[in-house]
Amino acid sequence: MVALSDRKIEIVRTLVESAPDKIVGGLQRALADTNGDTVLASVRQIVETETRDRLLRNAVFQPVAPLCVGDGSDKNSLVFPARALSCIWSGLKAQVPAEVAAAAKVSAEAATAVATGRRAPDPNAAFDSLVRLTADALRSGDQRDFRAAAEICDRARPGGAETLAACLDIAPVVRRAIARLPEWVAHASGDTNAGARLAYKDSVAIADDAGPRFFEMLAAQLTPPWMVLRIISAVMDKPTERYLADSEVGGFPERVMNAIDEELKAIAGMDLDAGPEAGRAAGRLVDLITQQVFELEVCIELTRESGWGRRILEQKQSLASVVEARLRDADKLSTAALPLQSSSRFSRPRKTGPKLDTPPDSKAVGRTMTLLHFAHEIRRGANHGGFSAAHAKAMEKIGGMIDHYVDEVLDHIRTGDVEDLKIAHAYLRAAADFNGLVRDNKAAELLRRRAATACEADSPQPLKPKAG
Template sequence: MDSKPGSALAERLSNLLSRLAPATAKKLATGLEREKLQGTDGLPYGLILTSLRPALERGGGPRPGMPDPLRQFCLPFEDLLVNARDATRHTRQIARTSIDPVWFWLTTELLPDTLPDITGRLVEHTLSGDRIAHGGALAILHATCSAALLSGLDAARRDVAQRRKLERLLGGDAMIEDARFMAEALAVAPFMMELHNELPRRIDDFDDGLVAKVSELYEDARDASPECAIYVPLAAMNRLTSPWQILRLARKLSGFGNDAAVSRSGLAALGEIFLREMEAIAAGFETKRPGKADLERMRAGVLRFAEISQGFVHEIDIRRISDWGHRILASRARLSATITEEMSRFEQDIAKALPLHQIGVYGKNGPRRPDATQAPNAERVARAQACLQFLTGVCPVSESIGVQAHCKTITQQVETYLVAYEDGLIEEIRRARDKERANALAYLEVVADFRETLGPDAAAATLRRRGKVAAQAVS
């Protein structure tokens, strides 16, 4: 049977291995990596180790086993690796898919004679457990690869033909940029490795002790390579549960807590990360037509914006008259305008999901009651449910994005409509028969679901009891 990635056997193997207990997965990974280092053939190492990753991540802690040269090559920039680039986040992300093409470039063109000798010694010292010799070989690997990559990239920058050749070899501009990020991170590898080994994998509170440690590493890296030192705080930031806490480092090194001092500290890039993400979120939704936006995606974006805004302002004293202050206010105003326009349609969307029709001959201003002649429209109900989920998600953070007044107004409009509709629906259930009663009871479930989305289940339970009593009544 075919064990290649994508085959049926590979898929079954991947599913099985991903469900292993973390302790079992660690033992298996350790054994496999030793066999791989020793050159044992016949096993799909890549497929197995990739399949084990979910189980290893559940176990937490450092990854077990004896890493091969490629994995050790990646250690300095491991905290910058992403499965997929996010255009709204900071630019120094390295896609995992770039690793193999860059390694291939190193082994076949940049260091075809030197690299095999370096990696051979690295494997030898990894297997022997000689930590001093291993550390020396690893430092040589990182420094040699960094120099080779930077030289190759510089040559490609100066020569159009080489640039095109490199694009074909690596797979495009994004891969070339990733190669540059790798090279720059490798240029400060000793400091990146110390951070990699000594900082917790997940940091909930970037306290004074951790700030001091990263500060020391950053300053040492800056002395060694001023243009590449920024990778140290970037790697640390990716271990923070609240990434904006990295601004505590900027506060420490600037000596002041305001944005002007931080922007002069050489760490303005850290603040720019969050500013650009906020601006990208605001711009991304600004182009959407009202009523056509993906509300779940917009809600996630708004919550992320609010989270960044609150964290940013908490960590740094932002002055309204400063460049950063102007940019925060401008992006907040743009997002607020988009949200306000989108939410203005919510009452209309609720009314489409819970329709009313005229009764009597009083004209368009006459009394109306729930229309149970047709069953609920699933598409309209889903849209209305998305509106309510957006409302309940955004209102708690509305003050930080400047839409608290509008949230209050829309919530009141929705509440008024639902109360009136519920009273009319109970009467409709009591009055209707056969198909129309079934439709009315279906609408009752829709409204009860809406109530559950808006708040405590008690309101939904009370409505269902009222509907049950009405359905048993005889008109």
């Protein structure tokens, strides 16, 4: 097969170099099996070269790389345009190619040592040297790529270039802290708290206003980012809400509480017609809020009467309220999806048996499934969220309704009061699906077997041909 021309190779290289990391990674996986003298083999070589280059870049700029996302215009957190990272890396390679090559060499040696079980050399000194060069070059703007990076950052936010340079100033401190993040987040103790405090002091020794940047850079390394509250709490020895609110890092808890408000709105506005995934997504938000509230309560000394403590208490009450409302909706809709007939022979209308003259209402069944997926998703965190009793009561009520409905339908099938078995079976299948979410898969499968057995037993048997 004819190889790509040099001009087309350069076009592909330019496209690959400008693509986001996620796209480049996807291309690498897609081209992994390409070999030989094919057109794709040359593309694969370009992608692999770019992948190695980006791995080195991200290692050098590990403390700031996660902050370089999108267009850098997010006002709720410290971010920079992704293009700025590409520009400063290009600038480094153009301005100090020997130092970049040396960093690549020590990085490769470290990777080889780890793979072979030998003691690995520490590449951090080489990386930190490049970071310091970058901060200086970004401020001076003498080189074209660094000047472009500064302009991009300043367009995204006022003083963006200087803020990025200030982040690079404390990058060596943050790099050492990143290695200890799992320990700091997982095990709060005197030793781990002391390590976090020392790293914080090292950063503010470089710049008095470095504290917020230090925590922003650590938060970008964590999943989820709000786990940085544990480190803030360790550094400040579990501060009171008033002290933390008046400090330069008071925005971190505020950000979490604002996110909770948005998550509560999303749960309340769940689209019941969007299907089971919408229900599960809303259920995951419930668990997320529960975790966020827990972190706020554990990391900060709160007062229930006012301030953050009062706001968090109201959020917990709102969460319980919106969850209970959704559980009531699940009860109403499940009853509508498995309808009973009403008789007017009595002074008050009474439900006399399953309504099996029309097929199930697909909209009612779909909405019920959405809400039951929601209820199923929140079952583990119901106790911590403060709605365990409401959840248990709703599931017990819906489960009892399903049992009664199924018994009634099966009884009608046995007595021959069902005109269309297909309709009856459709209702039983819907009830089984509901049962699987209210109880478990075994309960759902048992109901499906009972339905299949009843419907098969009541189906007319085909006549057998006479012998001879």
